[in-house]
Amino acid sequence: MLKKSAVIGFGSTMIGIGVNGFILPFHLINGGMFGISLLFNYLWHFSIGLTxxxxxIPVYLxxxxxxxxxxxxxxxxxFFSGFMIELLMPLKDVFDLPIISSVIIGGLIIGIGVGTMLRxxxxxxxxxxxxxxxxxxTKINVGIIAYAIDTVIIMSSLLILQEPRLLYSLLIVSIVGLLATAITSWNHFEK
Structure with a gap:
């Protein structure tokens, strides 16, 4: 339980830093349920949090x-990932980097957090x-599955919203997916 708590604390903090410090300043879309919630907000003005x-709910059931x-x-x-994203919100005004640098650094930081948690x-x-x-x-690597799901979400958002900036979001999920795959596959390299 102590190890799981430490992993949750570390992973959530990394996600909070990556999202707030490097991704949110450019109003990009993440993958996952958050990305779908943002898409629904852009299309129909649904509340992001409620969506x-x-x-x-169905996934948790x-x-x-x-x-x-x-x-x-x-x-x-x-819960802790959401809490750390809210707690670290002031980081959105700290770094002043070009968008490509911010996307790469943010993707790396989020990827380390997500990969550590998934592992x-x-x-x-x-x-x-x-x-x-x-x-x-299915016995398929969890990082590959998460990357595939996130890619579908980003590509759908790109097609629906026709916003070229979302291509940077594809780079984010690619970096996160590759790192998560590498981190969750680590034991295969040790053998």
Missing amino acids: FVFLN LAYKSDYNYFFYGLIGA NHISPGGMDLLALLLAKW
């Missing part, structure tokens, strides 16, 4: 029925929880 909560530990640690991981079977949010469950059932 995020409602979209997560599925996790509750399938694997209680994934459900429990996913709930804690999502320890902890989800920082609903889509990552779904990716953990799918990885358990």
